[in-house]
Amino acid sequence: MPKTIIHSVKLFDGEEIHENATVVFDQVSGTIDSVSTTSGPPQATGDAEVIDGTGKTLLPGLIEGHMHCWDIHMPEGVGNSDVLRMTMRAGVTTVCDFHSDPYCVNNLRDLIEKETTKAKSKGKDGRVHMADLKTALLAATIQGGWPKPVVLSHHHTDPARLEARVAKWPNLTVETVPEYIKDHKANGANYIKLMQENCCSLKFETNSVPVASLELQKAVVDCAHEHGLPAVGHALSVDMTEVLLKAGVDGLAHMIIDQAPTENLMQLYKQSGAFLIPTFCALSALTTELQDYRERFAAIYDRLDMFDDVVINRNTLLGVMHIASQQNPKASIEYGVENVKQLMAQGGDIVAGTDNIGGVPGAALGPGLWMELTIYIERCGMTTKQALASCTSTTARRFGFHDRGRVAHGLRADLLLVNGDLFAGKGVEALWEEDQGIAAVWREGIRGPH
Known part of the structure; x- marks a missing residue:
């Protein structure tokens, strides 16, 4: 089963804000494999889905x-x-x-x-x-x-x-x-x-x-x-x-x-x-x-x-x-x-x-x-x-x-990816901005309706 890799994203892990983070998760376990806030995107392997998070914010569902x-x-x-x-x-x-x-x-x-x-x-x-x-x-x-x-x-x-x-x-x-x-x-x-x-x-x-x-x-x-x-x-x-x-x-x-x-x-x-x-x-x-x-x-x-x-x-x-x-x-x-x-x-x-x-x-x-x-x-x-x-x-x-509420290794991959920066400009309004809004949502690593 392919993994999902989101890289170069602003991350709110539920407690702290991190710039240029990479988060890896998969659908089989429904959990987060890894969270990196210090290194670049990992080398994609197999048929992993790779998402460029530049200009986006990732946070817990x-x-x-x-x-x-x-x-x-x-x-x-x-x-x-x-x-x-x-x-x-x-x-x-x-x-x-x-x-x-x-x-x-x-x-x-x-x-x-x-x-x-x-x-x-x-x-x-x-x-x-x-x-x-x-x-x-x-x-x-x-x-x-x-x-x-x-x-x-x-x-x-x-x-x-x-x-x-x-x-x-x-x-x-x-x-x-x-x-x-x-x-x-x-x-x-x-x-x-x-x-x-x-x-x-x-x-x-x-x-x-x-x-x-x-x-x-x-x-x-x-x-x-x-x-x-x-x-x-x-x-x-x-x-x-x-x-x-x-x-x-x-x-x-x-x-x-x-x-x-x-x-x-x-x-x-x-x-x-x-x-x-x-x-x-x-x-x-x-x-x-x-x-x-x-x-x-x-x-x-x-x-x-x-x-x-x-x-x-x-x-x-x-x-x-x-x-x-x-x-x-x-x-x-x-x-x-x-x-x-x-x-x-x-x-x-x-x-x-x-x-x-x-x-x-x-x-x-x-x-x-x-x-x-x-x-x-x-x-x-x-x-x-x-x-x-x-x-x-x-x-x-x-x-x-x-098992949820934060973006951390081993927790459920309940995640929300938003176009735009939730911590700059209009803040939470990025959730529903006409040219922004929700890019994707996952529950247990499975893609949601977006």
Whole structure:
């Protein structure tokens, strides 16, 4: 099986930037053979594919740190594999699902495995079109708790079918936590998601749904850690975030939007070392802000022909969530901006994630991660290097994905080659520049859709 050699390329290895690098990988092992940052291109042997990287940037395949792969909001009869195809087109080689039915996850895992096997059988002509999938499976939900009300209140063509699916979600108590964690690990969960929501920033009345106790959340976190699984929690407000931090979560799945970050909140972040996945894409659709960014990226979707009639269209991208805040009209992503800035200032980790869901108004599947990174840079003061680390090496490190997220010998050959220099001129905009853009993407050394 031929190897691929990319030489004379600017390399961002997930942590550092290198000029004039050479990276060699192959499709059989799906891993990187070698990375050289000090010598010229190696002598090509056999039928190796040689790519001149002059004027290009090579980096790890992007990791979407928060999304949902379920088909629960998709039109009847529409599968969810297009969610992974859309993200792969944007250079995303791994997605982190944060609450989906096991049958959706298992179906996608099966499709990914079959696609990979078929591509490898075709040698150099093989192609893959779906991103790899990591998952929490079903979150640690409680009887009547979040997100059951938001899912059931969403318009659906078959309400009875929707109710039947939600009825299968966990109704955890402290006593049932060990069984839940054991079952999830046995079924391939890569991490555990907790839900801590009192609806104070949503259209529902505050405390109108049951809220998990600190005792329960601590039991979930402790048990997850005993089984070697990271625990990441949903919260949108200061008080709910404090509960999760006191419970010992490894990370927060959202920034706060109800008020400015308090000194106590930031002290808890510092003491715990927890990371933050801001999810500006989803939360701005909740607070109805940042429409200028949505309009900007709608034009990019149009130009790159990335809209369709099923997974995402213009109306979906420009829409707002049906649970947009009514109880707290002061809810704002500006509080989240401050949350991100203060966490960065005290050395905390930011993991890039959008919370995108197929079929939900405001969702920005695919290039939505590009929009998320742009907001980090333009609104939160990140450098291009910091932003790209937040969707490559930082994500892999914080989730324990030891086989990806960096360009290094022995790691998966999940790679993204971009025309142009991501660290000069327009920075991350090189990902979608009209005369630039993505040159190629590989998952496990197999060429992707570009």
